[in-house]
Amino acid sequence: MKSLDELAKIKESRRAALKIREGVPSATEKAHVMMCGGAGCISSKCLDVVDAMKEALNKNGIADQVQIILTGCMGPCDMGPVAIVYPDATFYRRLKPKDAEAIVEEHIMQGNQIPRLMYRTPGAKEPTPRVNDIDLFAKQKKIVLRNNFYIDPTSIEDYIANDGYAALGKALTKMQPEDIIEEIKKSGLRGRGGAGFSTGMKWGFTAAASGAPKYVVCNGDEGDPGAFMDRSVLEGDPHSVIEGMAICGRAIGAEQGYVYVRAEYPLAIERLDYALQKARKNGLLGKNLFGSGFNFDIEIRIGAGAFVCGEETALLTSIEGKRGEPRPRPPFPANAGVWGKPTVLNNVETWANIPEIILKGADAYAAIGTEKSKGTKVFALAGRINNTGIIEVPMGTTLREIVFEIGGGIPRKKAFKAVQTGGPSGGCIPAEHLDTPVDYDSLGALGAIMGSGGMIVLDEDTCMVDIAKFFLDFIVDESCGKCSPCRIGTKRMHEILDNISNGKGKEGDIELLEELATTIKATALCGLGQTAPNPVLSTIRYFRNEYEEHIRDKKCSCNVCELKE
Amino acid sequence: MVACASNASNDELIKQLDKIIDPYRGNPGGLIQVLTKAQNLVGYLPKWVQIQIAEGLGVSLQEVYGVITFYTFFSLIPRGRHKISVCAGTACYVKGTKMVTTTIKDLLDLKPGQTTPDSRFTLEIVRCIGACGLAPAMIIDGKDVHGRLEPELIPAVLEQYA
Numbered sequence: 073m074k075s076l077d078e079l080a081k082i083k084e085s086r087r088a089a090l091k092i093r094e095g096v097p098s099a100t101e102k103a104h105v106m107m108c109g110g111a112g113c114i115s116s117k118c119l120d121v122v123d124a125m126k127e128a129l130n131k132n133g134i135a136d137q138v139q140i141i142l143t144g145c146m147g148p149c150d151m152g153p154v155a156i157v158y159p160d161a162t163f164y165r166r167l168k169p170k171d172a173e174a175i176v177e178e179h180i181m182q183g184n185q186i187p188r189l190m191y192r193t194p195g196a197k198e199p200t201p202r203v204n205d206i207d208l209f210a211k212q213k214k215i216v217l218r219n220n221f222y223i224d225p226t227s228i229e230d231y232i233a234n235d236g237y238a239a240l241g242k243a244l245t246k247m248q249p250e251d252i253i254e255e256i257k258k259s260g261l262r263g264r265g266g267a268g269f270s271t272g273m274k275w276g277f278t279a280a281a282s283g284a285p286k287y288v289v290c291n292g293d294e295g296d297p298g299a300f301m302d303r304s305v306l307e308g309d310p311h312s313v314i315e316g317m318a319i320c321g322r323a324i325g326a327e328q329g330y331v332y333v334r335a336e337y338p339l340a341i342e343r344l345d346y347a348l349q350k351a352r353k354n355g356l357l358g359k360n361l362f363g364s365g366f367n368f369d370i371e372i373r374i375g376a377g378a379f380v381c382g383e384e385t386a387l388l389t390s391i392e393g394k395r396g397e398p399r400p401r402p403p404f405p406a407n408a409g410v411w412g413k414p415t416v417l418n419n420v421e422t423w424a425n426i427p428e429i430i431l432k433g434a435d436a437y438a439a440i441g442t443e444k445s446k447g448t449k450v451f452a453l454a455g456r457i458n459n460t461g462i463i464e465v466p467m468g469t470t471l472r473e474i475v476f477e478i479g480g481g482i483p484r485k486k487a488f489k490a491v492q493t494g495g496p497s498g499g500c501i502p503a504e505h506l507d508t509p510v511d512y513d514s515l516g517a518l519g520a521i522m523g524s525g526g527m528i529v530l531d532e533d534t535c536m537v538d539i540a541k542f543f544l545d546f547i548v549d550e551s552c553g554k555c556s557p558c559r560i561g562t563k564r565m566h567e568i569l570d571n572i573s574n575g576k577g578k579e580g581d582i583e584l585l586e587e588l589a590t591t592i593k594a595t596a597l598c599g600l601g602q603t604a605p606n607p608v609l610s611t612i613r614y615f616r617n618e619y620e621e622h623i624r625d626k627k628c629s630c631n632v633c634e635l636k637e
Numbered sequence: 638m639v640a641c642a643s644n645a646s647n648d649e650l651i652k653q654l655d656k657i658i659d660p661y662r663g664n665p666g667g668l669i670q671v672l673t674k675a676q677n678l679v680g681y682l683p684k685w686v687q688i689q690i691a692e693g694l695g696v697s698l699q700e701v702y703g704v705i706t707f708y709t710f711f712s713l714i715p716r717g718r719h720k721i722s723v724c725a726g727t728a729c730y731v732k733g734t735k736m737v738t739t740t741i742k743d744l745l746d747l748k749p750g751q752t753t754p755d756s757r758f759t760l761e762i763v764r765c766i767g768a769c770g771l772a773p774a775m776i777i778d779g780k781d782v783h784g785r786l787e788p789e790l791i792p793a794v795l796e797q798y799a
Contacts, residue, residue: 112770115782149770297726300767335673335710336766338780376669376708379764393668394700395707454728454769461770492727526769528727542730546764552707 073355074363076241079232086233093158093222102137103180104158106221110145110304111339112461117169118142118153124172138180144220144308148208149461151191156203156221163203164189194458194480208459211478213440213466215448216424220308225343228350231311237356239427243319244364247430252323253279256426258434260446265291265382265419266494266523267599268445268512274416277406279324281414286326288317289410289417291387292333292340295379296495297546299526301450302420304462306333306340309424310347314370316426318357320416321368329370330410332387335377345372379496379550383598384417386552397554398598419524421450441467445511445522453479455528456486465510472506475529486531490614494523496543496550497603499610500536519610521603535632536615537622541569543607551600558601561592565608575635577623582612653678654686658693665696668704672711681712709763717752717759719798721777726765728772733786737773738762740788744795758798 073079092098093106107113107122122140129135146154151165157175162185164175171189178184190199191206200206203221214220223230231237243252257272278286290313294302305313317329333341348370351357359367373391380386381396388410390396409415425447429437438446445467451474454460458480465474471491475481482488490500499520501508508514512522530539544566553559565588571577589605596602612619621627626635657674661667671694675686682705691698705711721741725734738749741760745753752759768774771784783794 111768111782112784115768115771115774115784149768152770294767295764297730297765298728298769299765300769303767336763336776374670374673376673376710377763378708390669391666393666393670393704395703397707452769454772455731460728460772495727526727528731528769530731534731539731542727550764 073237073241073361076238076245076362079237079241082229082232083235083238086229090222090230090233095159095161097159100137101139102134103139105138105140105175106143106156106158107140108144108146108152108154109142109225110149110152110307110462111300112145112149113152113154114339116152118155118167120169121153121155121167121172124169125176128173128176132176132181134176134181138176141224142226143223144217144225145304145462146220147217147462148459150459151461160185161202161204163191163201163206165191208478208480211473212464213448214464215428215437215440216305216312216421216450217308217462217464218428219312220304223309225308225310226346226350228311228347228354228356231309235431236311236427237315239430240315240318240356241362243322243430244362244366249279249323249325252319252430255434256323256429259429259437260434260441260444261422261425261429261437262445262512263418264421264425264449264524266497266521266525268522271418271422274406274418275320275323277404278414278416281407283407283412283414284325285328285413286324287410287413287415288320288324288326288329289388289391289415290317290329290331290423291382291384291417291419292331292337293375293382293387294334294337294420294524295382296497296524296526298452298454298492298495298528299524300452301462301525303337303340304450305420305424306337307343310344311351312424312427313344313420314347314351314357316423317370318361318368319426319430320418322366324414324416326416327367327369329368330373330391331370332373332375332381332391334375341372341374348372378552379546380552380598380600383600385598388415388417395552397552398600400597421525442509442511444513449510449522449525451525451527453527453529455492456482456531456534457529458483467511468509470507470509471501474510474527475506479529482529482531486533488529489532489534490530490536492520492528492530492539492607493526494521494603494606495526496546497521497599497606498523499606500530500539500614501610502614519606519613521606533630533632535628535630536611536618537569537573537628538630538632540608540611541566541573544569544604547600547604551604555595555597555601557592557595558597558604561588561596562601562604564588565592565605569608572619572622573628573633573635575622575626575633577619579623581623582616582619586612650679651689654689655693658690662693663695665694665700668694668696668701669708672701672705676711681715683713715752715756717756719758719778721758721760721775721795722763722766722779723749723760723775724764724766724768724773725762726769726772728769729765729774731772733773734762736788737775737786737791740791741795744792758795
């Protein structure tokens with residue numbers, strides 16, 4: 073890519089071909105079928121539906137007039153396989169191979185949409201045909217997932233047609249490095265990995281740090297159980313991450329980036345690898361980008377299954393091919409990161425926000441969200457909730473809106489008990505706080521954390537002692553063992569919880585748990601240990617009666633724990 | 638020393654392993670990438686593989702062993718032809734991981750970490766495969782996700798893998 077003009081030409085020509093996805097009927101094509109190719113829909117056998125559809129198109133002799141595109145995750149995993157048929161933007165769900173023929177012959181060839189395959193709002197008489205009218209989507213605001221309905225993740229032209237790489241072009245030809253950092257600071261963007269540190273400040277520290285070369289790293293080691301947002305971004309829009317990283321490279325003076333992805337996400341690795349090749353081929357990675365003299369390239373590093381590698385210092389050590397053990401901070405990665413050199417490390421979702429901020433400006437971005445938490449947040453809804461899947465909402469949306477309006481509430485008329493956020497580092501928020509606006513600070517005040525965005529909904533049948541034990545069990549398993557508060561302390565806490573859930577709990581156990589928790593939080597080496605007691609502390613805070621019931625009455629009202637007399 | 642996933646002779650394996658090592662020769666930073674590819678080639682990471690990698694990259698054998706035992710992805714012992722990874726992430730846990738492992742135990746007499754005597758299956762518990770929307774779920778052979786599992790559905794799933 074030599075210039076902005078060249079990029080604009082690709083955009084124009086591709087955009088014309090994609091008009092049909094904006095609702096403009098085409099003279100040469102009958103339809104574009106966007107089939108969700110997220111991991112959830114692939115597991116629900118969407119590829120069989122694609123095969124059946126191709127067969128139906130061939131049979132009717134219109135294969136050259138209909139495109140079938142496998143997109144990134146569209147969000148509503150429990151309705152999978154899902155698809156959108158353009159130009160009329162009809163949303164179909166729970167597709168079976170036998171439905172493919174109906175879509176081809178009735179909808180695409182005769183123009184009759186198929187009500188039985190459409191989404192129906194619970195309680196509504198009529199189904200909702202158009203995707204943007206569906207309540208589940210209408211309440212969302214998509215920035216990170218801006219492309220997941222529209223583009224083919226394997227087509228760099230599709231990405232460019234939707235303003236892709238225009239932000240990189242702008243950053244390289246019209247902005248100075250310090251302007252870029254200032255813009256990111258002004259946007260108010262905070263780290264989406266969960267800790268919520270100002271992204272612009274992080275970049276500023278690294279730009280100012282002495283030492284060369286500098287590095288840009290993407291944390292795609294999404295390890296929190298119950299979180300699959302980063303996976304959706306990498307699978308659905310890998311170029312947005314590449315573009316964000318390249319912009320940062322320019323801002324801090326780095327020429328090399330690394331994306332660290334966990335081995336459990338083979339499709340994300342495949343799509344990202346393909347996107348990197350396409351970017352290189354189109355001169356959007358490599359030497360002298362946009363004729364600016366700026367060079368940048370990215371390598372993939374595959375995580376080999378260690379939760380602690382999501383912690384930044386452990387991740388950087390793992391990139392170097394070593395045991396992924398954390399180390400004390402300071403020095404922070406901004407001064408001593410990969411190979412001891414200044415490094416910016418942000419998570420996948422943070423990177424995907426960057427192009428939008430640079431292109432549309434910090435003010436537009438900062439207009440969304442709350443006073444101290446700007447923009448949107450992607451959440452993975454799971455557990456005892458009707459609409460499981462991926463959603464993106466403005467910061468400040470309440471938990472009630474997320475769980476009951478977008479998430480569709482609790483299945484089988486059960487009562488809501490709590491929502492768990494932030495995985496093993498987070499906490500449980502009970503029903504009385506459902507009207508809390510979701511942002512970094514208000515969740516922190518409740519003893520939970522924003523975390524990376526996993527939201528597990530728990531209903532009346534979930535035992536909170538058992539949940540606390542589940543997270544501690546996870547931590548004991550994943551603690552790297554380098555520091556003793558985490559290695560020994562969490563083990564002791566787990567033993568006490570195990571006793572309580574077995575009916576061997578005794579008076580004073582709750583207080584002992586609290587004491588251990590406070591010590592571990594204060595003394596553990598890294599983020600994993602420092603936050604490990606949170607699930608226990610927050611369940612004690614809101615559900616102390618359940619602990620007392622297990623200890624005093626040797627009873628589990630939810631019938632989850634098997635207590636021995 | 639010969640037990641391997643492919644049927645190539647040991648000499649052939651040594652040659653192929655050298656090819657994997659070549660781009661990283663003398664570069665300790667490539668250790669995890671080399672181990673990942675070596676395990677895909679051989680099926681697991683026996684001592685002769687570790688020695689060849691240690692010498693190729695210029696790191697100590699102890700360091701290679703240390704990295705292998707740190708990451709759950711790597712194995713020092715041979716595994717079955719098919720790897721069943723039952724997800725024990727939070728969403729799966731609250732929706733029935735215990736049911737899945739109990740059903741598999743009843744069907745195959747197999748506990749986590751074990752391999753069936755006929756080397757058909759290895760069972761392991763993993764932490765969140767990111768298919769929370771389909772909980773409870775398991776992955777077979779690292780790529781086939783089977784979600785919304787129920788006890789009566791599991792036998793048919795396992796039958797697909799000989």
